[in-house]
Amino acid sequence: NAGVTQTPKFQVLKTGQSMTLQCAQDMNHEYMSWYRQDPGMGLRLIHYSVGAGITDQGEVPNGYNVSRSTTEDFPLRLLSAAPSQTSVYFCASSPRDRGEKLFFGSGTQLSVL
Amino acid sequence: AQSVAQPEDQVNVAEGNPLTVKCTYSVSGNPYLFWYVQYPNRGLQFLLKYITGDNLVKGSYGFEAEFNKSQTSFHLKKPSALVSDSALYFCAVRDYGNNRLAFGKGNQVVVIP
Numbered sequence: 001n002a003g004v005t006q007t008p009k010f011q012v013l014k015t016g017q018s019m020t021l022q023c024a025q026d027m028n029h030e031y032m033s034w035y036r037q038d039p040g041m042g043l044r045l046i047h048y049s050v051g052a053g054i055t056d057q058g059e060v061p062n063g064y065n066v067s068r069s070t071t072e073d074f075p076l077r078l079l080s081a082a083p084s085q086t087s088v089y090f091c092a093s094s095p096r097d098r099g100e101k102l103f104f105g106s107g108t109q110l111s112v113l
Numbered sequence: 114a115q116s117v118a119q120p121e122d123q124v125n126v127a128e129g130n131p132l133t134v135k136c137t138y139s140v141s142g143n144p145y146l147f148w149y150v151q152y153p154n155r156g157l158q159f160l161l162k163y164i165t166g167d168n169l170v171k172g173s174y175g176f177e178a179e180f181n182k183s184q185t186s187f188h189l190k191k192p193s194a195l196v197s198d199s200a201l202y203f204c205a206v207r208d209y210g211n212n213r214l215a216f217g218k219g220n221q222v223v224v225i226p
Binding site for chain 1: 119122145147149155156157158159162164203207209211212213214215217218219
């Protein structure tokens with residue numbers, strides 16, 4: 001079982017560039033989410049989705065877009081990268097029940113110069 | 114909105130001694146509480162959760178946690194720490210009424226041989 005797959009693992013961008021971080025899961029999970037991890041700040045929720053066609057904002061959504069056209073995929077788009085978006089990004093999924101644990105991907109380390 | 118506080122940045126403990134990592138939470142309704150562990154350059158892994166029932170929950174790798182509603186706490190414990198327990202530990206809470214899972218800033222645990 002692949003679980004949650006994130007690509008790429010590393011990325012360097014220049015300020016103003018756009019890119020998409022990919023996330024796919026093969027567990028038929030309804031719930032998917034994106035977090036960013038910064039030193040001393042823990043994980044902060046960017047966007048989440050409870051099913052195909054449904055997305056909602058988390059704690060720090062500005063500068064990021066998401067869509068959920070299929071159950072499996074939940075890409076995160078940076079429209080115009082800024083140095084403040086330098087971070088490690090994690091995608092996570094779970095069954096829809098709020099008591100279920102999250103399964104995390106291995107992360108994408110993004111640097112914006 | 115729900116939130117989590119992990120008051121200590123780092124916890125140092127000698128191998129074989131008891132390990133405690135503190136967590137307090139804030140929610141408007143009944144909480145779903147989780148502990149996750151992160152090893153270097155890896156995604157987060159689930160340790161244990163409290164949903165309802167017995168206040169003492171047991172999880173992976175010999176860890177346990179005690180839910181205390183009056184103190185709004187969910188401290189993680191292990192009776193005898195191992196060097197391999199050195200990692201970053203995150204407490205997380207989800208309010209019964211919504212889909213957002215909020216994480217604390219994390220505690221670095223260092224087990225000294």
